[in-house]
Amino acid sequence: MAATGKSCAIGRFAAFLSQRGLRLTAQRRAILDAVFGTHQHFTADELLVWARALDRSVSRATVYRMLPLLTESGLVRALDLGKNSKVFDPNYADHPNHNHLICENCDRIIEFESEEIARLAEDIGRRLGFEVTGQKLHLTGACVEFGARGTCAHKGRRHGRSG
Numbered sequence: 001m002a003a004t005g006k007s008c009a010i011g012r013f014a015a016f017l018s019q020r021g022l023r024l025t026a027q028r029r030a031i032l033d034a035v036f037g038t039h040q041h042f043t044a045d046e047l048l049v050w051a052r053a054l055d056r057s058v059s060r061a062t063v064y065r066m067l068p069l070l071t072e073s074g075l076v077r078a079l080d081l082g083k084n085s086k087v088f089d090p091n092y093a094d095h096p097n098h099n100h101l102i103c104e105n106c107d108r109i110i111e112f113e114s115e116e117i118a119r120l121a122e123d124i125g126r127r128l129g130f131e132v133t134g135q136k137l138h139l140t141g142a143c144v145e146f147g148a149r150g151t152c153a154h155k156g157r158r159h160g161r162s163g
């Protein structure tokens with residue numbers, strides 16, 4: 001889903017910008033490439049590092065001004081995981097109804113989609129006279145190895161970029 005999703009998301013965001021009279025500058029383009037070049041969830045500071053790797057002129061201020069635009073466009077969502085810094089998720093452009101498993105030990109975030117949950121949500125909505133139009137389920141816990149070894153393989157790797 002990376003290649004098609006990426007160019008499509010960038011095109012949609014460019015249209016969103018032009019509706020607001022904003023141009024897709026080189027800095028903004030580098031930020032977009034960083035955002036939609038990954039399926040990883042990121043903090044503002046991580047995004048700054050990634051975008052600067054693509055274009056050294058990207059400023060912190062531009063990143064911080066871009067994030068509200070990205071969330072307003074609906075292509076990126078801010079996840080409230082109860083942590084100090086907000087985590088942003090670039091995967092809603094392609095997968096608007098995905099859910100998350102969140103490890104409380106290593107902060108790993110695993111995404112999943114479930115037809116069964118979607119059906120269940122519809123059933124619940126029907127029963128309560130409500131039309132369900134979206135789902136975002138956050139399940140918290142720990143990676144299985146945490147129980148056995150007391151730590152996660154992923155621990156401390158939060159800031160690496162794997163994909």
Ligand SMILES: [Zn+2]
Pocket residue numbers: 041089091098099100111
């Ligand atoms: Zn996600």
Ligand SMILES: [Zn+2]
Pocket residue numbers: 103104105106107108142143146152153154155
């Ligand atoms: Zn873990």
